[in-house]
Amino acid sequence: MVNVNTVYTTVLYLLNKEQRGYLTPTEFNSIGAQVQEEIFNSYFPDGNQTNRQNQNNTQNDTEFFDIFNNISYKLYPFQQEVTFTNAGGPSFEGPDNLYLIGEIISTYTGQPRYDSITEIVSKRDYNKIIRSKLTAPSKNYPVGYLVDNLVGTVSPSVIINPLPDVVTANCLLKPVPPVWAFTIGGVGQYVYDNLNSVNFELDTSEQADLIIGILKYAGLVINDPTIIQTASQEAMQVEQNEKA
Numbered sequence: 001m002v003n004v005n006t007v008y009t010t011v012l013y014l015l016n017k018e019q020r021g022y023l024t025p026t027e028f029n030s031i032g033a034q035v036q037e038e039i040f041n042s043y044f045p046d047g048n049q050t051n052r053q054n055q056n057n058t059q060n061d062t063e064f065f066d067i068f069n070n071i072s073y074k075l076y077p078f079q080q081e082v083t084f085t086n087a088g089g090p091s092f093e094g095p096d097n098l099y100l101i102g103e104i105i106s107t108y109t110g111q112p113r114y115d116s117i118t119e120i121v122s123k124r125d126y127n128k129i130i131r132s133k134l135t136a137p138s139k140n141y142p143v144g145y146l147v148d149n150l151v152g153t154v155s156p157s158v159i160i161n162p163l164p165d166v167v168t169a170n171c172l173l174k175p176v177p178p179v180w181a182f183t184i185g186g187v188g189q190y191v192y193d194n195l196n197s198v199n200f201e202l203d204t205s206e207q208a209d210l211i212i213g214i215l216k217y218a219g220l221v222i223n224d225p226t227i228i229q230t231a232s233q234e235a236m237q238v239e240q241n242e243k244a
Contacts, residue, residue, distance in 0.1 A: 001199045001200060001201055001202070001204070002199060002200040002202055002203075002204055002206060002207045002210060003199055003200075004032070004178045004179065004180050004197050004198065004199045004200055005180065005192050005194070005197065006207070007032065007178075007200065007207065007210050007211055007214065008025070008028050008032075008180045010211050011023060011028065011211055011214050011215060011218065014211075014215060015215075015218060023214075023218050025180050025181075025182050025190055027218075028180055028214070029177070029178060029179055029180055031214050031217040031218065032177070032178045032180075032200065032210070032214055033177035033178060034217065035209075035210055035213035035214050035217065036175050036177070036178060036200055036201070036202060036210065037174070037175070038213065039202060039206055039209055039210065039213070040078075040174070040175050040202065043071050043074060043075060073203070074202070074203045074205075074206075075172065077201065077203075078099070078172050078173050078174070078175065078201075079170065079171070079172055079173075080170075080171055080173055081168055081169070081170055081171070082094060082095060082098070082168065082169055082170075082171045082173075083166065083167070083168050084157070084158065084167040084168070084169065086167075087157060089163075090159050090160055090161055090163050091147070091157050091158070091159055092157055092158050092159075092160065092164075092167040093155040093156070093157040094155050094156045094157060094158070094169070094171065095155060095171075095173065096155050097173045097174040097176070098155065098156050098171055098172075098173060098174070099171070099172045099173055099174045100171065100172040101120075101146065101156075101158070101169050101170075101171055102169060102170035102171060102172070103117060103169065103170050104117070104118040104120060104144065104158060104160075104167065104168070104169040105117060105118065105167070105168050105169070106118045106139075106142040106144075106160055106164035106166075106167055107164055107165055107166040107167070107168070108139045108162075108164055108165055109165040109166065110165075114139040114140060116139060116140055116141065116142050118142045118143065118144050118158075118160055118167075119141065119142070119143050119144070120143075120144055120145060120146060120158070121143060121144075121145055122145060123145045125145075126143060126144070126145040126159070126161075129143050130143070130161050137161045137162060138162065139162060142160050142161065142162060142164065143160070143161055144158050144159050144160035144161065145158070145159055146158050147159060175200070175201035175202060176198060176201055177198070178198050178199060178200045178201075179196070179197055179198040180192070180197055181193040181195075181196035181197040181198075
């Protein structure tokens with residue numbers, strides 16, 4: 001993890017050093033969450049690109065220099081086996097911070113017990129499968145489809161047939177938004193509140209990218225194009241060095 005106070009104080013130092021303005025805790029928390037999400041999302045296209053290099057045998061695979069494994073390592077903290085909540089009928093809901101669903105296991109707790117890998121298909125194919133005697137799902141071969149519930153507060157869910165007793169899945173979860181919490185000091189200053197703060201969940205190697213990314217957005221808040229340009233150039237140089 002990356003300490004949220006270290007990032008915030010560094011950002012403030014760099015802004016104040018050049019007398020560029022000030023970023024409030026509320027602004028920092030909002031921007032920090034955006035930058036963390038952008039870095040997290042970048043792992044997937046970067047991983048695909050590196051995997052193509054692996055297939056072409058053009059990627060360094062020596063210990064500590066294997067980029068694909070390094071990206072995978074950064075995702076390990078977000079991989080969890082999650083138990084879905086029965087939402088009524090054949091629907092099972094995942095957590096609100098669900099990002100990707102991997103292998104789904106449907107468990108039927110009767111005798112005999114079944115722990116079956118669930119085949120996930122499109123809703124259209126699902127409707128065809130459950131109506132066919134030849135392809136009808138069973139406890140050995142359950143079938144389901146994903147429902148991306150973006151409206152309101154309903155979490156992403158999966159519909160499974162036949163209805164299991166328990167549903168678990170190997171999932172990737174989104175990082176929790178950072179929070180630089182504070183109390184108000186005697187002269188009205190912001191005082192860091194360690195107990196109620198939430199650190200960035202990214203790997204410690206991402207600290208520099210977090211700072212650069214936040215500075216880039218800080219230029220928009222403060223309305224200083226110089227900050228945006230400098231931070232963007234620095235970010236581009238870091239990316240080129242990482243992929244060189």
